[in-house]
Amino acid sequence: MSHDWIKVELDRFLDAEFSPDLSLIEWRKRLVSAGWAAPSWPEDSFGRGFSQAEALVVSRVFADRRIVGAAQVGPRRLAAETILAHGSNEQKQRYLPKILTGEHAWCQLFSEPGSGSDLAGASTRADRKADHWLINGQKVWNTSAHHADFGILVARSNWDLPKHQGLSYFLIDMRQPGVEVRPLKQMNGHASFNEVFLTDARVPLDDLMGGEGHGWAVATTTLSIERQGFARGRSQGVPASASAGRIYEELARELEIDNEPYTWYPQREGRPDLILQRAQETGAIEDDAVRQEMAKLFCLTEAARISADRVAAYQKSGGQGVLPAGSIGKLGASVIARQAAHVHTMISGASAMLSGPESAADGLIAETLISVPAISIAGGTDEIQRNIIAERVLGMPKEQRMDTGPFREIPRNAQ
Amino acid sequence: MQVVFTEDQAQFKRVVHRFFDTHSTTTAVRGLSETETGFDPLVWAQLSETLGLSGTHLSEEYGGHGFGPVELGIILEEMGRTLYCGPFFSSAVMAGYALERFADEAAKIERLPQIADGSIRATLVLDDLNHPSQVGRLIQANEAGALTGSAPIVLDGCTAEDFIIVARNGAGLGLYALPRLSEGVTAVAQESIDMTRKVARVTLQSAKATKIGDVTSQDLNRFWDLTSVALAHEMIGGAARLLDETVEYTKGRYQFGRPIGSFQALKHRCADLLMSLEFAKAATHYAGFCLAASDAETIYPSMAKAMAADCFMEMARAAIQLRGGIGFTWENDTHLWFKRAKCDEVLLGAPHRHRARMIDILQEAKDVA
Numbered sequence: 001m002s003h004d005w006i007k008v009e010l011d012r013f014l015d016a017e018f019s020p021d022l023s024l025i026e027w028r029k030r031l032v033s034a035g036w037a038a039p040s041w042p043e044d045s046f047g048r049g050f051s052q053a054e055a056l057v058v059s060r061v062f063a064d065r066r067i068v069g070a071a072q073v074g075p076r077r078l079a080a081e082t083i084l085a086h087g088s089n090e091q092k093q094r095y096l097p098k099i100l101t102g103e104h105a106w107c108q109l110f111s112e113p114g115s116g117s118d119l120a121g122a123s124t125r126a127d128r129k130a131d132h133w134l135i136n137g138q139k140v141w142n143t144s145a146h147h148a149d150f151g152i153l154v155a156r157s158n159w160d161l162p163k164h165q166g167l168s169y170f171l172i173d174m175r176q177p178g179v180e181v182r183p184l185k186q187m188n189g190h191a192s193f194n195e196v197f198l199t200d201a202r203v204p205l206d207d208l209m210g211g212e213g214h215g216w217a218v219a220t221t222t223l224s225i226e227r228q229g230f231a232r233g234r235s236q237g238v239p240a241s242a243s244a245g246r247i248y249e250e251l252a253r254e255l256e257i258d259n260e261p262y263t264w265y266p267q268r269e270g271r272p273d274l275i276l277q278r279a280q281e282t283g284a285i286e287d288d289a290v291r292q293e294m295a296k297l298f299c300l301t302e303a304a305r306i307s308a309d310r311v312a313a314y315q316k317s318g319g320q321g322v323l324p325a326g327s328i329g330k331l332g333a334s335v336i337a338r339q340a341a342h343v344h345t346m347i348s349g350a351s352a353m354l355s356g357p358e359s360a361a362d363g364l365i366a367e368t369l370i371s372v373p374a375i376s377i378a379g380g381t382d383e384i385q386r387n388i389i390a391e392r393v394l395g396m397p398k399e400q401r402m403d404t405g406p407f408r409e410i411p412r413n414a415q
Numbered sequence: 416m417q418v419v420f421t422e423d424q425a426q427f428k429r430v431v432h433r434f435f436d437t438h439s440t441t442t443a444v445r446g447l448s449e450t451e452t453g454f455d456p457l458v459w460a461q462l463s464e465t466l467g468l469s470g471t472h473l474s475e476e477y478g479g480h481g482f483g484p485v486e487l488g489i490i491l492e493e494m495g496r497t498l499y500c501g502p503f504f505s506s507a508v509m510a511g512y513a514l515e516r517f518a519d520e521a522a523k524i525e526r527l528p529q530i531a532d533g534s535i536r537a538t539l540v541l542d543d544l545n546h547p548s549q550v551g552r553l554i555q556a557n558e559a560g561a562l563t564g565s566a567p568i569v570l571d572g573c574t575a576e577d578f579i580i581v582a583r584n585g586a587g588l589g590l591y592a593l594p595r596l597s598e599g600v601t602a603v604a605q606e607s608i609d610m611t612r613k614v615a616r617v618t619l620q621s622a623k624a625t626k627i628g629d630v631t632s633q634d635l636n637r638f639w640d641l642t643s644v645a646l647a648h649e650m651i652g653g654a655a656r657l658l659d660e661t662v663e664y665t666k667g668r669y670q671f672g673r674p675i676g677s678f679q680a681l682k683h684r685c686a687d688l689l690m691s692l693e694f695a696k697a698a699t700h701y702a703g704f705c706l707a708a709s710d711a712e713t714i715y716p717s718m719a720k721a722m723a724a725d726c727f728m729e730m731a732r733a734a735i736q737l738r739g740g741i742g743f744t745w746e747n748d749t750h751l752w753f754k755r756a757k758c759d760e761v762l763l764g765a766p767h768r769h770r771a772r773m774i775d776i777l778q779e780a781k782d783v784a
């Protein structure tokens with residue numbers, strides 16, 4: 001569809017339907033039923049089947065006209081896109097609209113105390129009963145689980161099959177007695193992730209996704225979407241905060257809650273955007289050693305941006321797989337964050353010690369220095385990304401496995 | 416801004432790829448690197464006359480094909496991949512771009528068509544290959560156009576037929592030309608680490624030359640950008656070849672009862688190298704697209720040169736290391752690329768100089784804004 005025509009049609013819709021006095025949910029329901037909430041999704045799943053470029057036109061119009069779009073923050077995107085790829089029609093109808101309207105927040109229940117990188121080693125039990133699945137075990141590091149209504153859950157439904165074959169993927173209601181969420185304080189003082197205890201928690205039979213024993217295939221879709229997010233960097237595009245009207249008040253309240261776990265996320269990316277200005281303000285830019293390190297940083301940030309554009313262009317023309325590009329981008333994001341922290345440290349000198357009222361850039365630099373270590377762990381560690389690149393892109397031989405055979409016989413962490 | 420090749424450019428790349436696969440085999444490269452002239456006149460004639468590669472980036476009004484830095488980059492990437500030995504970089508790139516940038520109209524009309532069709536092999540005599548601001552300290556022109564001085568490193572300086580020379584005169588920097596076989600000119604071969612690219616010291620003793628243009632510092636910077644990006648393409652071509660062959664080697668070599676490519680230390684090193692290559696490639700291609708789109712000064716040419724140089728060197732070090740002892744032998748081919756990497760790293764400015772230039776440009780942009 002021509003980009004002009006998209007604009008015309010969208011403008012017509014917005015002129016007719018949008019009002020700042022609507023409730024946030026009511027407005028988003030209208031967006032969803034017209035296919036404008038997620039235009040890149042297929043037409044039979046609340047979208048319009050738009051290409052990336054076409055969807056960009058739509059989000060530009062929203063931004064230019066300061067109009068509120070679908071709810072976006074947090075792991076709901078991971079859940080939504082995985083449901084799009086693997087959900088039954090019924091599951092799509094049940095969950096996708098409420099993700100877009102913001103009625104439901106989601107979290108990712110993958111990692112466990114005993115298995116993180118080795119996600120396929122999950123040992124949370126899923127036992128099939130007459131009319132539901134019974135879930136027992138513990139998950140950990142689950143971002144914004146304390147705000148979540150639902151979770152995407154990987155659990156073991158069979159202990160006698162090899163590890164990858166005994167997993168199933170569930171959509172679980174977090175608001176039930178069997179689910180207990182406890183926040184965990186991180187090294188940067190925030191508490192955006194949690195531990196989640198599952199004790200006789202129930203999942204209706206209909207909320208198994210992708211079929212019993214197919215959990216691994218579904219989970220790898222989620223992981224690949226997650227990596228791409230890191231490669232792209234986070235753009236939360238919070239619209240129209242200053243405008244007046246009921247809808248903006250409700251949006252502000254929603255974002256206050258939704259964004260709470262993520263205020264430090266830009267800092268974990270190293271804040272390369274602050275470097276040039278900081279170097280000029282402090283005069284550090286006159287130091288040749290600092291200039292060299294700054295230039296190395298900008299080489300990386302610019303190359304990562306160009307590389308992501310290249311991948312998008314190849315994909316549009318029908319070439320290249322998604323997975324390896326995501327891993328290279330994710331690894332790149334880690335390298336960038338570390339180099340940025342290094343340059344911030346050079347620029348600040350001794351005052352890099354301070355995190356209080358006298359600290360640089362209102363504490364943003366201090367928060368950057370103690371948040372960067374997260375980026376090379378969350379969403380699959382750097383080492384795991386390197387394994388993926390080596391084995392799947394370069395085709396290097398796999399390591400000898402020690403974890404074949406029935407899962408119950410594989411050595412694992414003491415519980 | 417364009418970010419990937421068009422279908423025509425991709426097709427061109429396939430044609431060029433086949434040509435150098437056939438005509439620049441490692442056996443040919445080894446053979447030529449042992450000769451004094453360092454190139455095969457038959458292959459040169461084929462690539463410049465039959466395929467018309469030498470005129471790719473030069474304008475049609477001067478006998479070129481009117482393509483730009485992107486298509487030239489494609490050629491150089493393939494040349495770097497196969498370590499092509501010949502006067503392409505010295506004549507088509509260095510002398511060609513210098514004439515197109517600095518020469519008077521009459522000199523362009525007279526000289527560029529012969530460079531474009533390869534019938535004349537020229538080279539550029541620059542007395543400094545580190546930084547544009549240092550050019551013109553060693554070679555002076557008097558009012559009569561007689562040149563005196565010396566350039567320590569001139570590509571193909573013993574075989575080029577024409578010298579295009581940048582020299583300081585009363586007014587600033589000027590562009591001059593004379594045949595290599597002129598009175599007052601001596602060219603003495605220099606030994607280079609990289610035997611696949613011949614270099615010479617050129618000394619001028621009151622050598623009578625024709626003045627053919629003026630060289631402003633702005634033009635010199637743009638020339639430096641164009642040639643640096645061309646060289647960056649050569650480097651990513653070489654780096655990509657090394658990565659392919661190194662990964663293949665680790666799949667076939669067994670130690671401790673398994674292929675060494677299954678050791679995680681080597682896998683992780685190769686993964687890092689792939690990322691470095693992907694980033695250097697992205698930077699280099701993008702710099703080509705930028706130069707093709709506009710003449711404005713940006714950070715991208717220097718960024719490409721710095722990243723491609725670091726990537727090629729890093730790749731070359733790993734390519735030797737991952738082969739173990741055999742990698743350090745003369746017989747194994749890896750050192751040929753290692754040596755090219757080392758020389759390309761410093762030709763037209765080592766990476767730190769290009770990084771410094773990036774910050775200069777960013778600072779200027781901020782001061783203007």
Ligand SMILES: Cc1cc2nc3c(=O)[nH]c(=O)nc-3n(C[C@H](O)[C@H](O)[C@H](O)COP(=O)(O)OP(=O)(O)OC[C@H]3O[C@@H](n4cnc5c(N)ncnc54)[C@H](O)[C@@H]3O)c2cc1C
Pocket residue numbers: 075107108109110111112113114115116117118140141142143144193374377378379380381382383384387
């Ligand atoms: C900020 C943050 C947010 C997170 N959010 C979520 C979330 O919302 N939901 C969720 O489920 N999880 C989440 N995680 C968890 C994250 O996915 C895991 O921490 C990560 O996958 C690593 O697992 P682990 O912590 O068990 O470490 P381990 O897997 O025990 O790793 C320890 C070390 O061993 C290395 N290692 C492990 N296996 C290999 C191997 N095969 N080869 C080489 N090295 C190896 C690792 O790279 C690491 O350096 C989050 C983590 C962080 C830091």
